Amino acid sequence: MGSLFTPLSWNDTGFILTGILNTVTISVVAIVVGSILGLIVGFIRSESNKYTNALLGSILDVLRSVPLIIQLILFSTFIGILGYNMNPFVTGSIVLSLYTMAFMSEVFRGGFDSVHGSMEIASRSLGMTYWQTVRYVRFPISLRAIFPSWLGVALSVIKDSALVSVIGYMELLRTSEQLISRTQQPLEILIGVGIFYFVISYPLSLYGKYVERKMAV
Amino acid sequence: MINIQNVHKSFGDLEVLKGINLDVKKGEVLSIIGGSGSGKSTLLYCINAIENIQQGNIIVDGIDVHHKDTNQDKLRQKLGMVFQQWNSFPHLTVLENAALAPRIVSGLSKDEAISIAEKELIHVGLGDKFDVYPTKMSGGQQQRLAIARALSMRPDYMLFDEITSALDPELVGEVLDTLRILREDGMTMITVTHEIAFAREVSDHVAFFHQGVIEEMGTPDEVITNPKKETTQKFLSKVLT
Numbered sequence: 001m002g003s004l005f006t007p008l009s010w011n012d013t014g015f016i017l018t019g020i021l022n023t024v025t026i027s028v029v030a031i032v033v034g035s036i037l038g039l040i041v042g043f044i045r046s047e048s049n050k051y052t053n054a055l056l057g058s059i060l061d062v063l064r065s066v067p068l069i070i071q072l073i074l075f076s077t078f079i080g081i082l083g084y085n086m087n088p089f090v091t092g093s094i095v096l097s098l099y100t101m102a103f104m105s106e107v108f109r110g111g112f113d114s115v116h117g118s119m120e121i122a123s124r125s126l127g128m129t130y131w132q133t134v135r136y137v138r139f140p141i142s143l144r145a146i147f148p149s150w151l152g153v154a155l156s157v158i159k160d161s162a163l164v165s166v167i168g169y170m171e172l173l174r175t176s177e178q179l180i181s182r183t184q185q186p187l188e189i190l191i192g193v194g195i196f197y198f199v200i201s202y203p204l205s206l207y208g209k210y211v212e213r214k215m216a217v
Numbered sequence: 218m219i220n221i222q223n224v225h226k227s228f229g230d231l232e233v234l235k236g237i238n239l240d241v242k243k244g245e246v247l248s249i250i251g252g253s254g255s256g257k258s259t260l261l262y263c264i265n266a267i268e269n270i271q272q273g274n275i276i277v278d279g280i281d282v283h284h285k286d287t288n289q290d291k292l293r294q295k296l297g298m299v300f301q302q303w304n305s306f307p308h309l310t311v312l313e314n315a316a317l318a319p320r321i322v323s324g325l326s327k328d329e330a331i332s333i334a335e336k337e338l339i340h341v342g343l344g345d346k347f348d349v350y351p352t353k354m355s356g357g358q359q360q361r362l363a364i365a366r367a368l369s370m371r372p373d374y375m376l377f378d379e380i381t382s383a384l385d386p387e388l389v390g391e392v393l394d395t396l397r398i399l400r401e402d403g404m405t406m407i408t409v410t411h412e413i414a415f416a417r418e419v420s421d422h423v424a425f426f427h428q429g430v431i432e433e434m435g436t437p438d439e440v441i442t443n444p445k446k447e448t449t450q451k452f453l454s455k456v457l458t
Contacts, residue, residue: 119266122304122363126318126370127294136321140308 008183018174020196026089026171027158030096035159036151037097038104043134045105046112063102069163071095076167092164100157107149111142120202138165151208155201172196218242219264219374219407226256226263233259235429237272241374241422243408245402248416248437249409251426252452257409260426261376263408267298278373282305294322297367298376299384303359305351311338311362312347315369323370330369337365341395361395368399375399377408380427413456417441425449 041060045053063071076091115138123133167176176193180186226234233256242249249257262268264275266282275282280292306314315334317371320326325333333433335354341361347352350358360380368376377396381389393415399406400419410416416423416437423440425433433440433449444450 046379095404111343118302119306122289122298122302124295125265125267125296125298125300126367127322128318129290132321136317137306141306144308176338 003186006182008185008188012179014173014177016172016192019170019172021172022089022169022175023158023161023171024027025090026096026164027161029093030100030157030161031154033093033097034100035154036105036147037101039108041101041105041108042108046116047189060102063099068095068099068160069166071099072163072167088164088169091167092161092169096157096161096164098139098147099160100153103153103156104150107146107153108142110149111146113137114145115142138180148208148215151204151211155204155208158200159197210216218276218278219405220276221260221264222274222276224257224260224263224270224275226268226270234263234270235427237429237431239424239431239434243373243405245421246406246408246419248420248425249407249420249424249426250411250413250416250441250452251432254428255425255426256429258384259380261298261378261407261409263292265298265376290322294370296371296376297370297372297374299360299363299367299378299380299411302442303351303363303381303383304360305354305359307350307352310348310350311343311354312382314351314362314380315366318366319369319371320375332375333371334365334369337368338362340368340398341365342391344426355388357391360384360388360392364392364395364399373405375406377406377410378410379409380411381412411456413441413453425452 027213041056045056048056072092072095075095076086077086079086081093119137119141120133124130125132125135128136161171164171166175168174172193176189180189219238219239221239224237225232231408233254235256235259237256238269239247249260251257259268263270264277264282266287271290277292277295280287282289282292286337287348287414306317309317312331312334313363315338316327316330318326319333320330323330335344335347338347343358343365346354346358346362351362352361363380364375381392384392387438389412393412396408397419408420409415415436417439420437423432424431424445425440427448433444438447439445441453444453
């Protein structure tokens, strides 16, 4: 029997890669599901009257205002009380997706609102139906316009996914915490984790700025 | 033929059209002039079923525009419309702008839609702009694109709503020239315009709108050169000086 603590070694690579893969997986799930739901909710809000809007808005306000970490703990505790045994990936995906949806719906709504009115009337005057106008004119124009904001939300979701560690999902942060308690090398490990997030996020945000500049011209 | 019978239109308590009667026959050009708030643009919107009406009938080629069984999307294919704002589709090239509706609305093949669009764009003088994005063009060019886009649907009637009002003065001429071409083609047109000299030149009939009613209607000579009503005279003396 050796020492209680063993240093970081190449054998840990697989473990770390699993963490990275899980972080990427849950982020992609939340961004995809959150964007689809956000698009639908944003479109409904853009098209509906002020009463429907106020109702939807207040639900979204709750999702946006309560810190994600509290939502995660509350939801997983609640599921536990109900007697379900949900795996942390599913729990985390649901909460993170809804959280993402709340922000995405505002982004999409702003985009759809900006292509209302005269552009819609001009399209309808060519004989297009309501849905043709949505599909061929309003969606393509507004989706281009909101791309930079969409990317901004997506990037923060990747970073926020670290919080899913609190309910036991083995993403990158949780993996590294376990490695830290075994190796007692927090500095090296957390710097490595930080670099990973930076390497993922920074090029994407540069790309977003590039697209924004290109569209401004 | 467009047949407008006793049309009343209100926005809330405000009655904008108070019993309009008008006929526009095939091949005719009608210009509607009048001050702002006289209801002239609203009438165009009602003809195209963009706005509903409270009373009366608008009949286009025997179809009651505001009847509940009327397919208004289909009806609008007959009625091309161009607005004060050109509303080009910024995500599409000039050629795609004009070819979109023929393809998705009329159901033409891509090649057919493109060949119609090319023809209409050449017709309005944009033959060298097919692959340009409209945001790179001047207002006058974008307005001509809007005309070509409407013509690509092969409409029987064209409605023009103050299409030169948002243009810089030096760009007005090229758009009016395009309308002159349509006039020579024999297109049936209703133009709401502030270009009185132009209205006198191209119109078969001129209608002067004042506070929701047709104050005076007749040939350009009757209404513009020798107006009988005092309100018409006042309006013309203001816009012609």
